[in-house]
Amino acid sequence: MEDYTITGGDGKEYGPVSAMTIREWAQQGRANAQTLVRRGSEPARPLGELPEFSDLFAGPKHTAPGPIKLGTPMASPASAMPAPTFPETTSHLGGGSNIQEAAVIALSEPLAKSGFWLKLMAVLQFLYAGIYIIGSFGIGIIFAWLPIWMGVLMWQAANRARDAALSGDLMTAITAQNKIKLLIIIMGVITLLSIVLALLFIVFIGVIGASSPNFLEEFRQQLEQNRY
Numbered sequence: 001m002e003d004y005t006i007t008g009g010d011g012k013e014y015g016p017v018s019a020m021t022i023r024e025w026a027q028q029g030r031a032n033a034q035t036l037v038r039r040g041s042e043p044a045r046p047l048g049e050l051p052e053f054s055d056l057f058a059g060p061k062h063t064a065p066g067p068i069k070l071g072t073p074m075a076s077p078a079s080a081m082p083a084p085t086f087p088e089t090t091s092h093l094g095g096g097s098n099i100q101e102a103a104v105i106a107l108s109e110p111l112a113k114s115g116f117w118l119k120l121m122a123v124l125q126f127l128y129a130g131i132y133i134i135g136s137f138g139i140g141i142i143f144a145w146l147p148i149w150m151g152v153l154m155w156q157a158a159n160r161a162r163d164a165a166l167s168g169d170l171m172t173a174i175t176a177q178n179k180i181k182l183l184i185i186i187m188g189v190i191t192l193l194s195i196v197l198a199l200l201f202i203v204f205i206g207v208i209g210a211s212s213p214n215f216l217e218e219f220r221q222q223l224e225q226n227r228y
Contacts, residue, residue: 007036007044014166019052021167026056028101030168033057101168108173111180112165115158122158125151146186153183 003016006025025031026047033048033056048057129144129151160176163169 003040005038005044006031006047007038013038017163017166021163022047022053023056024167026053028168100170104168104170104173105165108161108164108176111157111161111176115162118154118158122151122154125154146190150183150186153179153186157183 004019004022005013005015006017006022007013022031022037031037031047033046035047036044037047037050038044039050047053125147129147132147133141133144157176157179160172160179164173164176
């Protein structure tokens, strides 16, 4: 599958994205025949000159006055085009697709811009799981699934947020938010369990210390011996 990078009216490049995404943008009026598109490592060319997209601009009604911005609110059809060129998309929220897409893009961009850090954290989770498995001679795989799962959620959230910020698709944005929500729940449960276990350990030490006056001193000496 070819990867395409598209240049918006703001001069910024968006992508890489699939050919299906390019077609969706063209059908939504977010790209036109003059929009510059770079296929893989090839030089940028107008979208209308790429043979795989020629059917999108097969008639005079598909001619647009110039590139349309991606990643920013679009102008209304009355000011940007003499007549509606592409069919508008709708969602289960109904009506006002342009306004909805602009809102989705604005809300998705902060998460999309942190995509590098999300993916870096995902890689660190994968490395941690790998080191844990190797260090425990394979036994740690019983628990290593948790950081792997968290890493997958981070990676998927970064990709979905990027796609939502580029396309303005509501369902893609909701998917990204749901993955972040699940990630926060997992981290909250882990933190809560850690606190509970720490408190139980403190209570255990206190009970043992109260029942055996010399226990705490012996425990401290044992820790010092292990340290050296």
